[in-house]
Amino acid sequence: MSLTSRDRFARALAAETVDRPPVWMMRQAGRTLPEYRALREKHTFWEVCRTPELAAEVTCQPMDRFPLDAAVIFSDILTVPDIMGLEVKIDDGLSLSPVVRDREGVETLRVPDTRKELAYVGEAIRLVRERLGPDRAILGFAGAPYTISSYMVEGGSSRHYAAVKSLILRDPTLARALLDRVAAVVTDLLKLQLDAGADAVQLFDSWAGELSVQDFNSLCLPVLRRIVEDLDGAPVIYYVNGIGNLLEAAAATGATVLGIDWRVDLQTVRERLGEATVVQGNLDPATLMADTETIQTRTRKMLEETGGRGHIANLGHGLLPDTPLTGIEAFVAAVTEWRHS
């Protein structure tokens, strides 16, 4: 079977037979690569995000270096609060202001013209397609509504999420209104990426795994389900960090693929959700700090858990900041050299 990367990716999304799982890495664009760091000497994070040529350049850097099957567009989930009127500072510690904690805060959020204001993301995808040609997959992404809303309520990262959880408990209707407003922007952002040529989109839910199953089901699930429906069958990968407690709920979103974090075995996922579930993941990104043999043994073990069927090989979370290039090479090679037994 001789497949292009893009065919392989499309087949894996559809749970069809492939020679071996396609491979990409969350956070592969940016962060660890020396050529990215060199570019960041000259440009701020936001400049890179907002300039299609620079975003495309950073998106393609890992594609030039490693035999990855899919590129993921360089962007940030905080482009959404940015166009909704919050000031988002990233470079010296994350902060968003003003925080959104009451009815007035929600009602005075800007209703942006997402397709116009985030047109640069679509433009970057078109440039990436030109550079990569037709044979490799391109992924768009957005933050999931709960995660984006958390940042907006907390004003940044948080340890306990007390502010957003308080809001949910004290005024669930207002919390839902906030998520709905965010979801409308997220949906438009995902659509514009698909229209620009993305083969699939990933919804990143960094913080929803901190919720109880009850709160996830009542607050997050309906809005996620609606986003998936609004994309009319386009392939959606839903990643929630801490999916182990939320497997059934995550499956109920209707997403094409579930991104699995490293804390739960892929075998367990298949046992609980059935063999037909397409999964993405899930090597602990810290594994890439180890020696080549350990990385490859663990990667192969992960592939054996699904037998390579309905599986997009990836890490269980984003690439860690100080990952050595040799670790990335070892991981990618272990996947590309693997074949069905």
Add this chain to the structure above:
Amino acid sequence: MSLTSRDRFARALAAETVDRPPVWMMRQAGRTLPEYRALREKHTFWEVCRTPELAAEVTCQPMDRFPLDAAVIFSDILTVPDIMGLEVKIDDGLSLSPVVRDREGVETLRVPDTRKELAYVGEAIRLVRERLGPDRAILGFAGAPYTISSYMVEGGSSRHYAAVKSLILRDPTLARALLDRVAAVVTDLLKLQLDAGADAVQLFDSWAGELSVQDFNSLCLPVLRRIVEDLDGAPVIYYVNGIGNLLEAAAATGATVLGIDWRVDLQTVRERLGEATVVQGNLDPATLMADTETIQTRTRKMLEETGGRGHIANLGHGLLPDTPLTGIEAFVAAVTEWRHS
């Protein structure tokens, strides 16, 4: 049925019938109470830990204020690295030095005379017993070996645990040697607390939930099982934050009670581990930021999940720093007023 708090606690530990579950809160001693904050104006954190009269005072403060069934001794899991020769700074951001990352670091750790060097913990328990009398339960505790070792390898808190995970991957034998050394101290600390009159001890594993099931099973499980065995049947509560992926492994430690975090339903725990499993938990501590009605509805819902059988009511994680006293009152009252239907 008229039970003292201590009887109620002992019966719950043994999964015997009780009028209603006993209740205490992780981190109930210290943190949020104004009388604790007043005392901390005059004494550093370590002074309070190391002075039995002050530790006993702080331990009893929540017992005076709320109708809790059990006191938990005011102490810190970092007393262990402290007596193993690391300098532990707590007051202005946590730091431990020197970090332990190689064979020399492990081999040069102090082998302390734990019973002597941490005698102040036992003394505090004796003073608490004098103050509380015979009718309320007293709990001792220690950090679990993996969590303590993480702090020693990382030199403090960490976001990704890259250093400790690297150590595990690169030299699993050395990682095991570190955990074994820590476990020896932990075991002695738990024994001295039981000898001083603690009715049960809790092992806190804040970070083991960040490991894959595979790593938990190979690294943490054997050492936890040995600690439980070495305590000769004394009641042990094992709390690992993120237990949802580790339920079967946590049960295999042989602990009397499993502490459950808020991300997993108690009903799910019972379904997976069987009705005989004694559980502790698991209201999301952020719930205590809500209004009284919401807190009480959610607390009662949690109690209905187990029907109050084999259940020690608690939060699913430590009390959050800014929890209002009215929230604590609402939670405790919801438990103490509840009865089997």
